[in-house]
Amino acid sequence: MREYLIAGNWKMNKTPSEAAALAKEILPLVKNSTSKVMVAPSFVCIPAVAEVIKGSNIILAAQNMATATEGAHTGETSVLMLKELGVEVVILGHSERRHIYGETNEMINEKVKLALANGLKVDLCIGELLEEREAGKAEAVCYEQLEKGLAGLSKADMANVMIAYEPVWAIGTGKTATPADAEAIHAACRGKIAQLFDEATAQATNIQYGGSVKPDNVKELMAMENIDGGLIGGASLTAPSFGALANFDK
Ligand code: 13P
Numbered sequence: 001m002r003e004y005l006i007a008g009n010w011k012m013n014k015t016p017s018e019a020a021a022l023a024k025e026i027l028p029l030v031k032n033s034t035s036k037v038m039v040a041p042s043f044v045c046i047p048a049v050a051e052v053i054k055g056s057n058i059i060l061a062a063q064n065m066a067t068a069t070e071g072a073h074t075g076e077t078s079v080l081m082l083k084e085l086g087v088e089v090v091i092l093g094h095s096e097r098r099h100i101y102g103e104t105n106e107m108i109n110e111k112v113k114l115a116l117a118n119g120l121k122v123d124l125c126i127g128e129l130l131e132e133r134e135a136g137k138a139e140a141v142c143y144e145q146l147e148k149g150l151a152g153l154s155k156a157d158m159a160n161v162m163i164a165y166e167p168v169w170a171i172g173t174g175k176t177a178t179p180a181d182a183e184a185i186h187a188a189c190r191g192k193i194a195q196l197f198d199e200a201t202a203q204a205t206n207i208q209y210g211g212s213v214k215p216d217n218v219k220e221l222m223a224m225e226n227i228d229g230g231l232i233g234g235a236s237l238t239a240p241s242f243g244a245l246a247n248f249d250k
Contacts, residue, residue, distance in 0.1 A: 004035035004222060005162065005206055005229035006246045007123070008236025009063060009091060009245045012042055018043035022239060029243030031057060035229065037246045039236070040091055043077050051084045061089040061123065064097055067110045069118070072173050079118045089121040091231075093149055095168045099129075105148035112149055112161070121160045123231070124149050125210070126189070130169035139166070139188050146192050148224040162206040165189060170211025171227040172233060178229075179220045186226035215244035222248055 014022060018042045030037045034133065040061035041049045050060055066076035081088060092115065093108040108124070115122050126145035128138040142165065165185055170177050177185075186207050194202035209221055210231035221227055235241045 002204065002206055002228045003039060005208055006033070006035045006242075006248070007038040007040065007059075007061065007164075007208065007229065007231045008242050009094070009210075009231055009233050010041045010045070010236060011063070011096070011233055013237055014045055016045045017049040020048040020052050022237070023049045023058070025239035026242055026246075027053065027056055027058070029239055030246040033057070033246040034250065035248075037230075038089060040089075046085045046087060048060075051081060054086075059089060060085075061091055062087045062203050063091050063094065065090050065092070065111055065115060067107055067114065067121075070115065077116055079120060082181050083118060083120065087120065089123055089162075090115050091123045091125060091164070093145065093170060094125045095127055095166055095227050098248060099168065100244070105145060107151050109151050113152060116153070116157050116160055121162070123164055123208070125161045125164045125166050125231070127166040127171075132168065133169065136218065140192065142185060143192050146189060147196065149191075150196060153197075155201050158193075158197055158201045158205060162175035162208065163189060163193075164210050164212035166231060172212070174211040174212050176214075176217055176221070177209070178186045182221060183226055186224065190226050201222055213245065215241055215248070216247040218245050222250070 015081045038059040038061050040063050062082045097103040125141045128141040132141045190202045206228040208229035208231045209227050213230040213232045214235045
Protein backbone atom coordinates (compact mmCIF):
# COMPACT_ATOMS: atom_id res chain seq x y z
CA MET A 1 0.00 0.00 0.00
CA ARG A 2 1.08 3.55 -0.64
CA GLU A 3 2.09 5.59 2.39
CA TYR A 4 1.16 9.26 2.66
CA LEU A 5 3.97 11.79 2.29
CA ILE A 6 3.59 15.22 3.86
CA ALA A 7 6.35 17.43 2.45
CA GLY A 8 7.27 21.03 3.18
CA ASN A 9 8.82 22.98 0.32
CA TRP A 10 10.32 25.97 2.08
CA LYS A 11 11.17 27.63 -1.24
CA MET A 12 13.35 30.77 -0.84
CA ASN A 13 12.30 31.35 2.77
CA LYS A 14 14.30 31.24 6.03
CA THR A 15 17.96 31.99 6.66
CA PRO A 16 20.08 29.07 7.91
CA SER A 17 19.50 29.95 11.57
CA GLU A 18 15.77 30.44 11.01
CA ALA A 19 15.56 27.15 9.11
CA ALA A 20 17.34 25.28 11.92
CA ALA A 21 14.95 26.86 14.44
CA LEU A 22 11.91 25.81 12.39
CA ALA A 23 13.27 22.26 12.04
CA LYS A 24 13.79 22.12 15.82
CA GLU A 25 10.22 23.22 16.44
CA ILE A 26 8.83 20.74 13.92
CA LEU A 27 10.70 17.68 15.22
CA PRO A 28 8.58 16.90 18.29
CA LEU A 29 5.34 17.74 16.47
CA VAL A 30 5.87 15.20 13.70
CA LYS A 31 7.73 12.43 15.48
CA ASN A 32 4.65 10.26 15.86
CA SER A 33 3.19 11.04 12.46
CA THR A 34 1.83 8.01 10.66
CA SER A 35 2.71 9.68 7.35
CA LYS A 36 6.19 10.05 5.92
CA VAL A 37 7.40 13.60 6.59
CA MET A 38 9.86 15.54 4.42
CA VAL A 39 11.29 19.05 4.39
CA ALA A 40 13.06 20.83 1.53
CA PRO A 41 15.06 23.84 2.74
CA SER A 42 17.02 26.06 0.36
CA PHE A 43 20.51 24.83 -0.53
CA VAL A 44 22.35 27.04 1.96
CA CYS A 45 20.02 25.97 4.79
CA ILE A 46 20.50 22.24 4.17
CA PRO A 47 23.55 21.73 6.45
CA ALA A 48 21.90 23.47 9.41
CA VAL A 49 18.65 21.54 8.97
CA ALA A 50 20.49 18.24 8.39
CA GLU A 51 22.22 18.66 11.73
CA VAL A 52 18.91 19.24 13.55
CA ILE A 53 16.95 16.36 11.98
CA LYS A 54 19.76 13.77 12.00
CA GLY A 55 18.41 10.41 13.22
CA SER A 56 14.78 11.60 13.15
CA ASN A 57 11.86 10.49 10.98
CA ILE A 58 12.13 13.63 8.82
CA ILE A 59 13.38 13.07 5.27
CA LEU A 60 15.75 15.74 3.94
CA ALA A 61 15.08 17.01 0.43
CA ALA A 62 16.53 19.64 -1.90
CA GLN A 63 14.48 21.91 -4.15
CA ASN A 64 16.54 21.53 -7.34
CA MET A 65 19.92 20.44 -8.69
CA ALA A 66 22.15 20.97 -11.72
CA THR A 67 22.14 18.93 -14.93
CA ALA A 68 25.87 18.19 -14.45
CA THR A 69 27.83 16.62 -11.60
CA GLU A 70 30.67 19.18 -11.57
CA GLY A 71 32.51 21.78 -13.58
CA ALA A 72 31.90 25.18 -15.09
CA HIS A 73 28.28 25.79 -14.01
CA THR A 74 28.40 29.05 -12.07
CA GLY A 75 25.58 29.34 -9.56
CA GLU A 76 24.52 25.69 -9.77
CA THR A 77 24.53 22.92 -7.14
CA SER A 78 25.48 19.34 -7.92
CA VAL A 79 23.94 16.04 -6.96
CA LEU A 80 27.29 15.06 -5.39
CA MET A 81 27.16 18.09 -3.08
CA LEU A 82 23.60 17.28 -2.05
CA LYS A 83 24.42 13.66 -1.34
CA GLU A 84 27.36 14.58 0.86
CA LEU A 85 25.01 16.74 2.96
CA GLY A 86 22.65 13.81 3.55
CA VAL A 87 19.93 14.79 1.08
CA GLU A 88 17.75 11.80 0.16
CA VAL A 89 15.20 13.29 -2.22
CA VAL A 90 15.40 16.06 -4.80
CA ILE A 91 12.34 17.98 -5.98
CA LEU A 92 12.65 18.50 -9.74
CA GLY A 93 10.57 20.40 -12.26
CA HIS A 94 8.78 22.61 -9.75
CA SER A 95 6.54 25.05 -11.62
CA GLU A 96 8.63 27.95 -10.34
CA ARG A 97 11.69 26.34 -11.97
CA ARG A 98 9.73 25.75 -15.18
CA HIS A 99 7.99 29.11 -15.44
CA ILE A 100 10.33 31.61 -13.75
CA TYR A 101 13.65 29.99 -14.68
CA GLY A 102 12.74 28.46 -18.03
CA GLU A 103 13.42 24.81 -17.26
CA THR A 104 12.22 22.55 -20.05
CA ASN A 105 10.94 18.99 -19.85
CA GLU A 106 14.20 17.91 -21.49
CA MET A 107 16.37 19.60 -18.84
CA ILE A 108 14.21 18.19 -16.09
CA ASN A 109 14.53 14.71 -17.57
CA GLU A 110 18.34 15.07 -17.58
CA LYS A 111 18.19 16.00 -13.89
CA VAL A 112 15.84 13.11 -13.08
CA LYS A 113 18.21 10.61 -14.70
CA LEU A 114 21.29 12.13 -13.06
CA ALA A 115 19.69 12.12 -9.59
CA LEU A 116 18.64 8.48 -9.91
CA ALA A 117 22.04 7.43 -11.29
CA ASN A 118 23.61 8.96 -8.20
CA GLY A 119 21.27 7.34 -5.71
CA LEU A 120 18.93 10.23 -4.93
CA LYS A 121 15.16 9.79 -5.00
CA VAL A 122 13.15 12.21 -7.14
CA ASP A 123 9.92 14.09 -6.51
CA LEU A 124 8.93 15.19 -10.03
CA CYS A 125 6.52 18.13 -10.12
CA ILE A 126 3.98 18.51 -12.89
CA GLY A 127 0.97 20.76 -13.39
CA GLU A 128 -0.87 23.02 -15.79
CA LEU A 129 -1.21 26.81 -16.03
CA LEU A 130 -4.61 28.46 -15.61
CA GLU A 131 -4.92 29.13 -19.36
CA GLU A 132 -4.11 25.50 -20.10
CA ARG A 133 -6.82 24.36 -17.68
CA GLU A 134 -9.31 26.81 -19.17
CA ALA A 135 -8.49 25.50 -22.64
CA GLY A 136 -9.26 21.95 -21.46
CA LYS A 137 -5.62 20.93 -21.69
CA ALA A 138 -4.82 20.10 -18.04
CA GLU A 139 -4.48 16.38 -18.59
CA ALA A 140 -2.56 16.74 -21.84
CA VAL A 141 -0.01 19.05 -20.19
CA CYS A 142 0.48 16.64 -17.29
CA TYR A 143 0.79 13.68 -19.66
CA GLU A 144 3.48 15.46 -21.65
CA GLN A 145 5.38 16.45 -18.48
CA LEU A 146 5.22 12.83 -17.29
CA GLU A 147 6.21 11.32 -20.63
CA LYS A 148 9.14 13.68 -21.15
CA GLY A 149 10.18 13.93 -17.51
CA LEU A 150 10.27 10.16 -17.07
CA ALA A 151 11.72 9.35 -20.52
CA GLY A 152 14.40 6.67 -20.43
CA LEU A 153 13.51 5.40 -16.96
CA SER A 154 13.00 1.73 -16.17
CA LYS A 155 10.32 0.19 -13.93
CA ALA A 156 13.07 -0.32 -11.34
CA ASP A 157 13.93 3.40 -11.47
CA MET A 158 10.30 4.21 -10.70
CA ALA A 159 10.72 2.71 -7.21
CA ASN A 160 12.72 5.88 -6.48
CA VAL A 161 10.40 8.36 -8.15
CA MET A 162 7.43 10.22 -6.69
CA ILE A 163 5.18 12.68 -8.49
CA ALA A 164 3.71 15.94 -7.21
CA TYR A 165 0.73 17.35 -9.09
CA GLU A 166 0.71 21.09 -8.53
CA PRO A 167 -1.73 23.06 -10.69
CA VAL A 168 0.13 26.35 -11.17
CA TRP A 169 -3.02 28.43 -10.61
CA ALA A 170 -3.40 26.94 -7.13
CA ILE A 171 0.15 27.65 -5.91
CA GLY A 172 0.36 30.40 -3.32
CA THR A 173 -2.99 31.78 -4.43
CA GLY A 174 -5.28 30.35 -1.77
CA LYS A 175 -7.21 28.67 -4.62
CA THR A 176 -7.10 24.94 -4.04
CA ALA A 177 -8.27 22.49 -6.66
CA THR A 178 -11.41 20.83 -5.38
CA PRO A 179 -10.70 17.33 -4.10
CA ALA A 180 -12.68 15.96 -7.05
CA ASP A 181 -10.75 18.03 -9.62
CA ALA A 182 -7.42 17.05 -8.09
CA GLU A 183 -8.46 13.41 -7.89
CA ALA A 184 -9.41 13.40 -11.57
CA ILE A 185 -5.90 14.51 -12.58
CA HIS A 186 -4.23 12.18 -10.09
CA ALA A 187 -6.18 9.22 -11.44
CA ALA A 188 -5.37 10.23 -15.01
CA CYS A 189 -1.67 10.56 -14.18
CA ARG A 190 -1.66 7.16 -12.51
CA GLY A 191 -3.19 5.79 -15.71
CA LYS A 192 -0.44 7.46 -17.72
CA ILE A 193 2.24 5.90 -15.50
CA ALA A 194 0.60 2.49 -16.04
CA GLN A 195 0.76 3.09 -19.78
CA LEU A 196 4.41 4.18 -19.65
CA PHE A 197 5.50 1.39 -17.27
CA ASP A 198 2.89 -1.02 -15.92
CA GLU A 199 -0.08 -1.17 -13.57
CA ALA A 200 1.95 -2.37 -10.56
CA THR A 201 4.38 0.52 -10.99
CA ALA A 202 1.49 2.97 -11.25
CA GLN A 203 -0.17 1.59 -8.12
CA ALA A 204 3.08 1.84 -6.15
CA THR A 205 3.90 5.43 -7.16
CA ASN A 206 3.26 8.13 -4.58
CA ILE A 207 1.43 11.09 -6.15
CA GLN A 208 1.16 14.14 -3.91
CA TYR A 209 -1.07 17.16 -4.46
CA GLY A 210 0.32 20.68 -4.05
CA GLY A 211 -1.30 24.10 -4.23
CA SER A 212 -2.65 25.95 -1.18
CA VAL A 213 -2.86 22.83 1.00
CA LYS A 214 -3.68 23.97 4.55
CA PRO A 215 -4.61 22.25 7.81
CA ASP A 216 -8.28 22.98 7.10
CA ASN A 217 -8.43 21.38 3.64
CA VAL A 218 -5.86 18.58 3.94
CA LYS A 219 -8.25 15.91 5.20
CA GLU A 220 -10.69 16.12 2.30
CA LEU A 221 -7.87 16.16 -0.27
CA MET A 222 -6.12 13.17 1.32
CA ALA A 223 -9.38 11.24 1.41
CA MET A 224 -9.24 10.91 -2.37
CA GLU A 225 -8.13 7.51 -3.58
CA ASN A 226 -5.26 8.68 -5.76
CA ILE A 227 -3.93 11.51 -3.58
CA ASP A 228 -1.03 10.17 -1.55
CA GLY A 229 0.21 13.24 0.25
CA GLY A 230 0.85 16.95 -0.01
CA LEU A 231 3.71 19.12 -1.24
CA ILE A 232 3.16 22.21 0.81
CA GLY A 233 4.62 25.69 0.48
CA GLY A 234 3.18 28.50 2.62
CA ALA A 235 1.57 26.31 5.27
CA SER A 236 4.85 24.44 5.86
CA LEU A 237 6.62 27.56 7.11
CA THR A 238 5.33 27.54 10.67
CA ALA A 239 5.65 24.58 13.01
CA PRO A 240 2.04 24.47 14.28
CA SER A 241 0.67 24.50 10.75
CA PHE A 242 3.12 21.90 9.40
CA GLY A 243 2.64 19.79 12.52
CA ALA A 244 -1.13 19.82 11.96
CA LEU A 245 -0.64 18.82 8.32
CA ALA A 246 1.74 15.98 9.22
CA ASN A 247 -0.82 14.67 11.72
CA PHE A 248 -3.92 15.16 9.58
CA ASP A 249 -6.90 13.13 10.68
CA LYS A 250 -6.94 10.02 8.46
P1 13P B 1 1.60 26.70 -1.58
O1 13P B 1 1.28 25.61 -0.59
O2 13P B 1 2.19 27.93 -0.94
O3 13P B 1 0.47 26.97 -2.50
O4 13P B 1 2.82 26.12 -2.50
C1 13P B 1 2.67 24.90 -3.13
C2 13P B 1 3.97 24.52 -3.73
O5 13P B 1 4.39 25.09 -4.72
C3 13P B 1 4.77 23.48 -3.07
O6 13P B 1 5.82 23.06 -3.86
